[in-house]
Amino acid sequence: MQLTSPDRQSTTGPIIGVVPAHNESRTIAHVVEGLLWHCDEVIVLDDGSTDDTHEIAKAAGATVRRSDRSAGYSSAVGNGFDLAANRGARCVVTVDGDCAHILDDTAKLIDAHLAGNASLTLGSRFLDLDHSVASTKILANRVASVLVAKLFPGRPAVSDVATGFRVYDGTLAQELIGEASRVPRFGLCYASIVHALRRGLSIQSEKTTVRYDGSQLLSTRRSEFDDLLSTLVMLTDGAARCKFEALRVAVRNLNPIKFELAREVIYALPIREADGYLFQAQSELYRRIIRCDPEGTHLFRETGEDLAT
Template structure:
């Protein structure tokens, strides 16, 4: 489906959570604007030029005074996107390709899904996927699917599309990266139609995360378990 047709049929916005992403944010914003009516960058306490570059590239801006976490960034952004038919989230580090936005939006436009997850692993792991990421991703996918009752292949994807009618379903309890699994659980709990589409990914980009992959993975796993316990109470 032509991206211009998608624009004409539905009002869309791309949300980009960003923390010290001055190296990549301009390209992500400009490319995203080719496929959406608006782009909203949430600068989560960056100490570099992320905010200025994002605005100069054409983005709307929310700026946090300090680094609160990805979950808080998405929560604040979702509070600002009422009136949009489609909401897309994409990471600001250049790892995802904004040219694939129409692939995620299409199932929502065609009323085949409420939540579209961009999966890096629908066809298995790419040979360029680091070994530590394969192991960690597999563990987090299993934990997410068991706790949420889903069958997603990429529970930690930050590249997603949502029907604007469903944004109130997401509670944003977790302030950090556990939000990716939590949103899947929220969607499942509300009986939303979850669909995955394959996406590409780059692993050669700079990453602003200050946590090592093992620490990060263990932290997310504990948050998935905690979220499940809270839902059971």
């Protein structure tokens, strides 16, 4: 699924795998070995781990960069982009070190990236859903996609703005090094999309499969939601920035939030014990009964204050 016209892609250089890993000793060998089938080199960025992630990654064949202090996902991936740029990478494949993604999808993702001539190819967990992803995760991602899409009126929303399984064109990866060091924790996931769309570069999505363990399915962590909003606050100004700031205050206070999207109402309901949110949707039909809104594209806080216009 391509969103804009083809770009001029990097056509030479190695394909570099970049894996951020924080205490992933259980899974990192599998990820490195799986990725090495498809990449010329795999670089594991391990910062702040207290287990033997770095040793296992090295034994599995990865180039490892390690530091003592945990600087967050974005900083780790940015350091990977820096090393990939030094090698003149044609493209960079990022994948999480926790083995959430099915690595067999790597070939498909790289092929789609090269064939589609895109700057960024996202391994989407939410295209043609035929595997089990919890509804709260689907809804949380829909909300995230809509918030990002609000910066680009008239452009279709990207289906999975938070996926860690991606292929970046070498030039785009290089452009993102500075941004990666500025955004909070997982902010690069969103900042990269905003950056590409602002530059008029193309983003395409390819269906990929994920596996989660049960504990990850209950809720969306408050910190993840905060990362998204803090990144959008950083990347915007004026009225849009004020609205994202107001929403961030609500998230930081773990307040209930109500989003009215085009075809449904999505509630983010706080679960204090999990320090996060459960997302629930109500159908359009029900919404028509409780309130008539012909425009149907507003975003409201619990108080009813309109945040989107």
